[in-house]
Amino acid sequence: MNDQASALRQIVQNIKNQRARAPSEGARVVCVTSGKGGVGKTNFTVNLAISLSKKGLRVLIIDADFGLANVDVIMGVTPQYDLSHVIRHEVGIKEAMFEGPNGVRIISGGSGVLDLLNLSEAQLSTVVDKLLCMEDVADVILFDTGAGVSPNILRLIGASEEVIVITTPEPTAIMDAYALIKTVLTNSTGKKIRLVVNKAESIAEAHDTMAKFAGVVRLYLKTEVEELGYMLSDPTVARAVRLQRPFVASFPKSQVTRDIEAITWKFMDSQPAEEAKGLRRFFGNLMNRAK
Numbered sequence: 001m002n003d004q005a006s007a008l009r010q011i012v013q014n015i016k017n018q019r020a021r022a023p024s025e026g027a028r029v030v031c032v033t034s035g036k037g038g039v040g041k042t043n044f045t046v047n048l049a050i051s052l053s054k055k056g057l058r059v060l061i062i063d064a065d066f067g068l069a070n071v072d073v074i075m076g077v078t079p080q081y082d083l084s085h086v087i088r089h090e091v092g093i094k095e096a097m098f099e100g101p102n103g104v105r106i107i108s109g110g111s112g113v114l115d116l117l118n119l120s121e122a123q124l125s126t127v128v129d130k131l132l133c134m135e136d137v138a139d140v141i142l143f144d145t146g147a148g149v150s151p152n153i154l155r156l157i158g159a160s161e162e163v164i165v166i167t168t169p170e171p172t173a174i175m176d177a178y179a180l181i182k183t184v185l186t187n188s189t190g191k192k193i194r195l196v197v198n199k200a201e202s203i204a205e206a207h208d209t210m211a212k213f214a215g216v217v218r219l220y221l222k223t224e225v226e227e228l229g230y231m232l233s234d235p236t237v238a239r240a241v242r243l244q245r246p247f248v249a250s251f252p253k254s255q256v257t258r259d260i261e262a263i264t265w266k267f268m269d270s271q272p273a274e275e276a277k278g279l280r281r282f283f284g285n286l287m288n289r290a291k
């Protein structure tokens with residue numbers, strides 16, 4: 001009982017800490033990515049967002065998968081505008097934000113994130129001023145990116161403070177995740193990299209995959225990747241996608257929902273990278289990388 005009470009106190013304190021961070025230091029900017037496609041990034045991002053939101057945090061998802069933007073499809077919402085409308089000054093940032101389940105906000109990147117990289121410095125700074133308003137509405141900003149090591153994804157990863165890499169236990173996904181992390185580490189140092197194993201057939205397989213992967217990265221890349229958690233393979237995910245209602249909302253008692261819950265606590269517990277400075281720093285980094 002005592003243990004439970006102190007655990008609860010810790011949880012409340014964590015929420016307070018994360019909240020307290022918002023006005024002074026800005027939101028936690030997190031990039032969700034993978035080496036291989038189809039490993040579950042979008043489902044992970046959407047459901048983590050809802051789960052964080054249920055714990056009292058304000059969450060914004062930026063759908064930055066230029067090829068297969070589908071956060072809106074999984075959430076069952078239809079965006080009218082995206083980031084490229086904001087950049088072209090056609091709408092304000094608030095109009096481009098739409099609300100999904102549990103108050104989670106979403107901005108569809110469209111080609112907007114790419115456009116950002118092609119603006120002149122003067123244009124960029126007016127746009128960035130607008131975009132910084134996003135920080136007023138979010139404690140956590142999650143970028144759902146595409147897969148692989150394309151220059152644009154690397155720029156996004158490079159600009160974010162935290163990276164969550166998703167892999168499945170399949171050797172091909174693991175090899176691609178390793179290649180991605182290797183490239184990320186040669187492009188930028190001091191980044192916090194966390195690993196999620198998705199579609200594992202058992203808890204043992206999940207742990208085994210995480211431990212082996214972390215071991216190889218430690219040995220060859222001299223870097224610690226943090227194990228954020230796992231999601232077991234669960235037919236609920238596909239069912240929720242078909243319903244266009246994220247599983248955390250539509251199947252709250254399912255195995256994957258419990259897995260996401262555990263990941264959520266771990267995420268809230270973990271401290272962001274030391275130099276974390278929110279969106280302002282993110283855009284600063286993005287500008288430097290665009291040059």
Ligand SMILES: Nc1ncnc2c1ncn2[C@@H]1O[C@H](COP(=O)(O)OP(=O)(O)O)[C@@H](O)[C@H]1O
Nearest residue numbers: 037038039040041042043199232233234237238
């Ligand atoms: N834990 C899981 N169990 C079963 N199927 C899953 C799981 N996670 C994702 N999927 C399925 O994998 C496919 C790809 O998921 P998605 O989130 O779109 O991946 P990505 O964004 O990485 O391309 C979808 O068909 C989804 O239903």
Ligand SMILES: [Mg+2]
Nearest residue numbers: 041042065068
């Ligand atoms: Mg996706």
